Each structure stands twice: as structure tokens, then as C-alpha cells.
Amino acid sequence: MAKAKDAECAGEELQKLPFEAALKKLESIVEAMEGEDLPLESLLARYQEGTALAQLCQTKLNEAELKIQQIEKNNKGEAVLKPAPNLEEQS
Secondary structure, three states, X not given: OHHHHHHHHHHHHHHOOOHHXXXXXXXXXXXXXXXXXXXXXXXXXXXXXXXXXXXXXXXXXXXXHHHHHHEEEOOOXXXXXXXXXXXXXXX
């Protein structure tokens, strides 16, 4: 039960990482997995963390893309940010 709680806390910490930090951490995990002779358990743990980081990076990129798509010029020619549609309503 303690491992599940630790994993949940680690997941919450990952969600707080900025994109650049998450990407750098993901790159270091990939390098370690490619370059080191690690035991299977370590490889699996790094793979799991890497997968979570890759999903986090993709989510952050998707959010940024939505924000960029929402920028449009108003009638004065000024760039404004339109509110993004609620993604949950579109599902």
C-alpha cells in the first residue's frame, strides 16, 4: 500500500514540472537506459517514469497549441487571446 501512495505522490510531483524540466528529465532517462547496463527492475522503473514524462510533455504541448490557435486579431488589429472551448464538453 505504501508503494501505491509513493507512486501517487511522485505522479503529482511530475505534474508540477515545467515542460522544459520534464523534457530534460525524460532525455536523461533515455540516455541512462541506452547507455547503462541496468537491472531489469531499474529499467522498468525508468521506463514507467519516462512514459509518464512523455505523456506530461505531450499534454503541455497540446495545451500550448490550443492557446496559440486561440490567438486572433480583434477589430483594432491587436492580438487577443480568445477563451479556449471547454475540452470536456467536446468529448
